[in-house]
Amino acid sequence: MVRPKIVLFGDSITEQSIRENGWGVSLANAYSRRADVLVRGYGGYNTRWAMFLLHHLFPLDSTTPPIATTIFFGANDAALIGRTSERQHVPYEEFKENLRKFVRHLKECSPTMKIVLITPPPVNEKGRLAYAKSKYGEKATEVPERINEVTVQYANACLEVAYEMGVSCINLWAIMQHTDGWQTKYLSDGLHLTAEGNTVVYREVIKVFDEAGLSADNLPFDFPHHSKIDSKHPERAFQQNACDVQL
Amino acid sequence: MVRPKIVLFGDSITEQSIRENGWGVSLANAYSRRADVLVRGYGGYNTRWAMFLLHHLFPLDSTTPPIATTIFFGANDAALIGRTSERQHVPYEEFKENLRKFVRHLKECSPTMKIVLITPPPVNEKGRLAYAKSKYGEKATEVPERINEVTVQYANACLEVAYEMGVSCINLWAIMQHTDGWQTKYLSDGLHLTAEGNTVVYREVIKVFDEAGLSADNLPFDFPHHSKIDSKHPERAFQQNACDVQL
Numbered sequence: 031m032v033r034p035k036i037v038l039f040g041d042s043i044t045e046q047s048i049r050e051n052g053w054g055v056s057l058a059n060a061y062s063r064r065a066d067v068l069v070r071g072y073g074g075y076n077t078r079w080a081m082f083l084l085h086h087l088f089p090l091d092s093t094t095p096p097i098a099t100t101i102f103f104g105a106n107d108a109a110l111i112g113r114t115s116e117r118q119h120v121p122y123e124e125f126k127e128n129l130r131k132f133v134r135h136l137k138e139c140s141p142t143m144k145i146v147l148i149t150p151p152p153v154n155e156k157g158r159l160a161y162a163k164s165k166y167g168e169k170a171t172e173v174p175e176r177i178n179e180v181t182v183q184y185a186n187a188c189l190e191v192a193y194e195m196g197v198s199c200i201n202l203w204a205i206m207q208h209t210d211g212w213q214t215k216y217l218s219d220g221l222h223l224t225a226e227g228n229t230v231v232y233r234e235v236i237k238v239f240d241e242a243g244l245s246a247d248n249l250p251f252d253f254p255h256h257s258k259i260d261s262k263h264p265e266r267a268f269q270q271n272a273c274d275v276q277l
Numbered sequence: 278m279v280r281p282k283i284v285l286f287g288d289s290i291t292e293q294s295i296r297e298n299g300w301g302v303s304l305a306n307a308y309s310r311r312a313d314v315l316v317r318g319y320g321g322y323n324t325r326w327a328m329f330l331l332h333h334l335f336p337l338d339s340t341t342p343p344i345a346t347t348i349f350f351g352a353n354d355a356a357l358i359g360r361t362s363e364r365q366h367v368p369y370e371e372f373k374e375n376l377r378k379f380v381r382h383l384k385e386c387s388p389t390m391k392i393v394l395i396t397p398p399p400v401n402e403k404g405r406l407a408y409a410k411s412k413y414g415e416k417a418t419e420v421p422e423r424i425n426e427v428t429v430q431y432a433n434a435c436l437e438v439a440y441e442m443g444v445s446c447i448n449l450w451a452i453m454q455h456t457d458g459w460q461t462k463y464l465s466d467g468l469h470l471t472a473e474g475n476t477v478v479y480r481e482v483i484k485v486f487d488e489a490g491l492s493a494d495n496l497p498f499d500f501p502h503h504s505k506i507d508s509k510h511p512e513r514a515f516q517q518n519a520c521d522v523q524l
Contacts, residue, residue: 045310048302055305072503083500086500255320
């Protein structure tokens with residue numbers, strides 16, 4: 031049996047999910063022996079640049095497309111014009127259209143793929159400024175390069191595209207702000223996730239996968255648990271598993 | 278660019294490497310955006326049972342075989358006859374021959390694949406007995422099901438096969454015992470690894486990969502770092518990367 035794939039497509043918040051305490055690690059662990067969790071996170075990327083990767087990461091002719099994909103962009107697209115991260119900015123309408131293209135492409139790859147949009151997390155401007163100061167000292171910007179009231183528009187774009195196209199969306203922007211102290215509880219530098227922030231993403235993704243019938247318990251092991259192997263006749267466990275073993 | 282694969286093939290010590298603080302997580306993180314680390318660890322498996330997986334996990338006709346594979350068995354093969362884990366026992370000679378078959382098969386898959394045998398870690402009998410007691414109470418075995426002086430034979434088999442066949446071997450059995458207090462510093466239940474034990478495996482694997490020219494720094498990113506993207510002409514970065522993007 032070939033183990034199915036779950037792909038995490040996004041920016042730095044996805045790239046960093048493979049670090050200790052990352053939501054990608056938690057997912058990989060939850061799906062141990064059942065599915066491979068492949069991290070396709072590209073720090074600094076917006077949807078415009080990620081568009082160049084789409085056909086490479088998700089080729090239409092793949093015989094083993096992912097069973098589920100998370101699409102987690104917007105944090106960079108929402109960078110403000112005229113501020114230090116201007117080059118990453120993508121206009122709202124283009125962002126929305128790019129998301130549509132992502133979803134359309136994934137549906138074409140596999141009509142059964144579970145597609146989950148994740149909105150960018152909220153922005154804590156104070157945290158961004160403190161981070162800039164810690165990095166650039168006196169030269170640091172005095173106005174934040176991202177603000178929460180703009181990021182919410184990009185979060186809403188995710189929700190709207192998901193609704194339009196009939197796919198799931200995790201409104202991380204809203205969910206995180208339901209908890210007092212989210213600014214530092216969930217965000218390490220006003221934008222990226224703390225360990226607790228990673229736990230929120232993991233919990234929400236698992237919830238959506240469960241509702242889609244993709245809970246780890248629902249996916250078989252790729253090969254039998256060792257307790258199912260008869261030590262006198264080990265081949266039987268593998269035959270039952272429909273493995274055509276030729277050794 | 279398709280991201281190359283590094284496969285970790287083994288028993289529970291490999292399966293658990295994807296948990297928090299696991300050596301698989303550390304490897305995946307080190308090779309972030311450069312290679313996928315795929316965990317193929319099967320708890321409780323010995324080399325005899327793992328033999329049934331070999332052609333499935335490493336098909337000879339794969340066009341994208343792993344660039345490196347770790348083979349990490351022996352902890353279960355070395356279980357003693359006449360004790361509680363007898364069913365997992367594989368005789369020394371068969372164990373050795375199974376390792377040879379694994380290596381021969383992987384070489385056939387790809388003559389350039391970096392193949393790394395890892396010996397089983399040392400066994401702390403006291404830790405095993407304490408674990409049995411915590412699990413089975415009064416019914417626990419009073420003699421350990423694995424002992425260090427037998428496991429060393431299986432460790433030596435790894436070394437001999439590696440030497441014979443010209444592949445690398447990490448003598449984890451010996452390395453761990455160089456440190457005072459290895460019994461509880463590196464082993465959580467006399468057999469499986471603590472966070473510090475995982476760090477030892479990670480460090481040793483990285484060292485062997487580095488010596489083979491496979492350090493993460495030597496492998497390219499699958500797609501450009503965002504700082505290489507000209508925001509006015511993003512397509513250029515992807516063309517340079519020889520990506521034939523058709524959107």
